[in-house]
Amino acid sequence: MDLHAWITQQVDLAEAEAHAVLVDPTPLLRRCEADRRILARHNVDPQSAGSRTLATACGGCGVEWVQDYCDPITENINDCPELLDLAHAHGVTPDILAGLDRPQPPEPKPLSERYANGGYLTPPLTTADVPAALRGPNWNP
Numbered sequence: 001m002d003l004h005a006w007i008t009q010q011v012d013l014a015e016a017e018a019h020a021v022l023v024d025p026t027p028l029l030r031r032c033e034a035d036r037r038i039l040a041r042h043n044v045d046p047q048s049a050g051s052r053t054l055a056t057a058c059g060g061c062g063v064e065w066v067q068d069y070c071d072p073i074t075e076n077i078n079d080c081p082e083l084l085d086l087a088h089a090h091g092v093t094p095d096i097l098a099g100l101d102r103p104q105p106p107e108p109k110p111l112s113e114r115y116a117n118g119g120y121l122t123p124p125l126t127t128a129d130v131p132a133a134l135r136g137p138n139w140n141p
Contacts, residue, residue, distance in 0.1 A: 002101045003078040003087060004043055010090035011035045035086055042082045044103065056103040058083070078102050 001009070011032050018028035042060030057063075057072030058080040064071050074080045078100060087097070 002103055003080070003083050003097070004039060006092070006096070006100055007035070007083060007086050007090060008039060010087075011039070014090070035089075038082055038086060042077075042080050044077050051105075055105040076102060 014028060014035075015032040018025035018032065021028075038060075042058050044056060045054065045059035048054035048057065048059070054063075054072055056076045058074040058077050060082060061072065061074035061080055064073055077083065078097075084092075
């Protein structure tokens with residue numbers, strides 16, 4: 001469970017508690033809704049799951065452009081300042097933070113897998129299976 005999942009769990013508990021009390025739960029439910037909105041913005045972007053640099057970055061914190069590529073402002077979701085502030089409001093302790101999973105980027109494929117086709121990313125094209133009717137008089141396979 002990473003920081004995002006821990007906060008989500010705490011919001012769920014706070015929401016359940018709000019429904020269980022005899023007083024008006026509206027302010028507590030509004031707070032839970034506000035926390036969920038922040039959690040929706042500050043999450044790992046599912047479209048960047050395969051990226052080495054963005055697979056663990058906080059999508060809500062954005063990126064900085066450095067020449068022709070972008071670097072995430074917050075490289076790991078557990079370091080997101082917004083999520084750390086939310087976690088503080090929900091009573092996170094240093095021990096809890098230390099015990100949370102830290103998302104890791106995917107391992108790159110070994111070079112032998114990436115260049116399995118003799119150094120090519122795609123198999124080389126061959127003309128051996130061209131039908132005889134299409135070969136012509138000066139055919140060279």
